[in-house]
Amino acid sequence: MSESVPTPTPTSREAPQTSNLRRILLIPLALFFVLITILALGFRLEDPHLLPSVLIDRPFPEFSLMELEEPERTLTVQDLKGEVALVNVWATWCPNCLIEHPELTRIAKEEGVPIYGINYNDESEKARRWLERHGNPYRFNMVDNEGKLGIDLGVYGAPETFLLDRHGVIQFKHVGTVTPEVWSSTLKPLIEQLRSKS
Amino acid sequence: MRGFAFVVLLTISLSGVAAIDAYSFPNDELRDRYHTLIDELRCPQCLNTNLAGSDSMISKDLRREVHRLLLEGQTDEEVLDFMYERYGDFILYEPRIKKGTIALWFGPLALLLVALLIGFRVARRKTAVVELSEAEREKIAQLIEPSNEKT
Numbered sequence: 070m071s072e073s074v075p076t077p078t079p080t081s082r083e084a085p086q087t088s089n090l091r092r093i094l095l096i097p098l099a100l101f102f103v104l105i106t107i108l109a110l111g112f113r114l115e116d117p118h119l120l121p122s123v124l125i126d127r128p129f130p131e132f133s134l135m136e137l138e139e140p141e142r143t144l145t146v147q148d149l150k151g152e153v154a155l156v157n158v159w160a161t162w163c164p165n166c167l168i169e170h171p172e173l174t175r176i177a178k179e180e181g182v183p184i185y186g187i188n189y190n191d192e193s194e195k196a197r198r199w200l201e202r203h204g205n206p207y208r209f210n211m212v213d214n215e216g217k218l219g220i221d222l223g224v225y226g227a228p229e230t231f232l233l234d235r236h237g238v239i240q241f242k243h244v245g246t247v248t249p250e251v252w253s254s255t256l257k258p259l260i261e262q263l264r265s266k267s
Numbered sequence: 268m269r270g271f272a273f274v275v276l277l278t279i280s281l282s283g284v285a286a287i288d289a290y291s292f293p294n295d296e297l298r299d300r301y302h303t304l305i306d307e308l309r310c311p312q313c314l315n316t317n318l319a320g321s322d323s324m325i326s327k328d329l330r331r332e333v334h335r336l337l338l339e340g341q342t343d344e345e346v347l348d349f350m351y352e353r354y355g356d357f358i359l360y361e362p363r364i365k366k367g368t369i370a371l372w373f374g375p376l377a378l379l380l381v382a383l384l385i386g387f388r389v390a391r392r393k394t395a396v397v398e399l400s401e402a403e404r405e406k407i408a409q410l411i412e413p414s415n416e417k418t
Binding site for chain 1: 311312314324325328329331332351352353354355357
């Protein structure tokens with residue numbers, strides 16, 4: 070009879086108090102590990118210096134700029150249309166541009182992908198000499214001495230490389246050096262995919 | 268006294284350093300708006316510096332653009348839109364309220380509410396324990412009574 074009567078409080082306040090206390094003390098420790106895990110995962114995220122581009126799937130901004138080696142020629146966004154192409158932002162003051170230069174040269178020569186250059190915040194005379202010295206993988210170069218086109222493109226450093234479809238719509242942006250790995254793992258598959266689309 | 272004057276002079280010369288570019292403005296109102304904007308906008312190349320405090324090339328270019336847009340007669344909101352369209356959430360120190368930033372804006376408030384709720388319940392449970400002990404005593408008394416009747 071006495072056993073069938075439910076006890077009023079499920080946890081009696083006498084004996085398990087110490088174990089309860091111990092459990093409560095474990096909570097901060099558990100929270101601490103949760104926090105550590107979250108922070109550790111944060112380190113594995115993408116480099117916070119890499120800004121996602123707002124311009125993906127948007128048409129390349131309008132511009133009217135001088136060509137680097139033919140200053141009498143004016144380039145506009147129309148010149149970028151027609152083929153799946155790369156637009157590479159470079160400058161002579163940018164050490165990583167020199168590092169990616171051989172790969173860009175290879176891509177232009179062997180992969181048949183047109184690369185258009187934006188000479189960004191640079192001096193044209195220096196830029197021309199730089200191309201003479203290291204070779205010119207670019208079909209043409211837009212002279213963006215004031216960085217205005219750069220700003221319209223959301224560029225915040227060099228090198229940056231944009232991938233355009235044949236209609237001149239920005240499909241992808243790579244910030245930093247185009248290495249052979251970047252080419253084979255990212256750019257090449259994207260370009261093939263874009264080329265297969267009509 | 269000379270030491271004090273020296274300190275005062277030091278603070279004056281230090282505040283002069285803050286002005287980086289020599290942009291001219293037709294009036295003080297525009298100048299104030301310019302300074303407010305470059306304080307609110309974040310340098311895209313730096314992780315935690317505003318346009319006003321950064322010496323990077325892109326910050327110089329963007330300060331020039333802010334100056335140009337203000338002289339063109341654009342409103343503060345239009346200048347912020349210009350930057351937002353090009354650089355996204357990163358450029359605004361005060362991110363816009365949208366799907367991706369709801370947690371950022373209201374997360375702390377939600378956490379505070381949860382904490383208050385927990386605190387409230389814990390406080391209530393403590394008083395409830397005292398009340399329960401009275402009920403307990405009654406029930407115990409009831410339990411004891413029938414057993415007393417049997418004996």
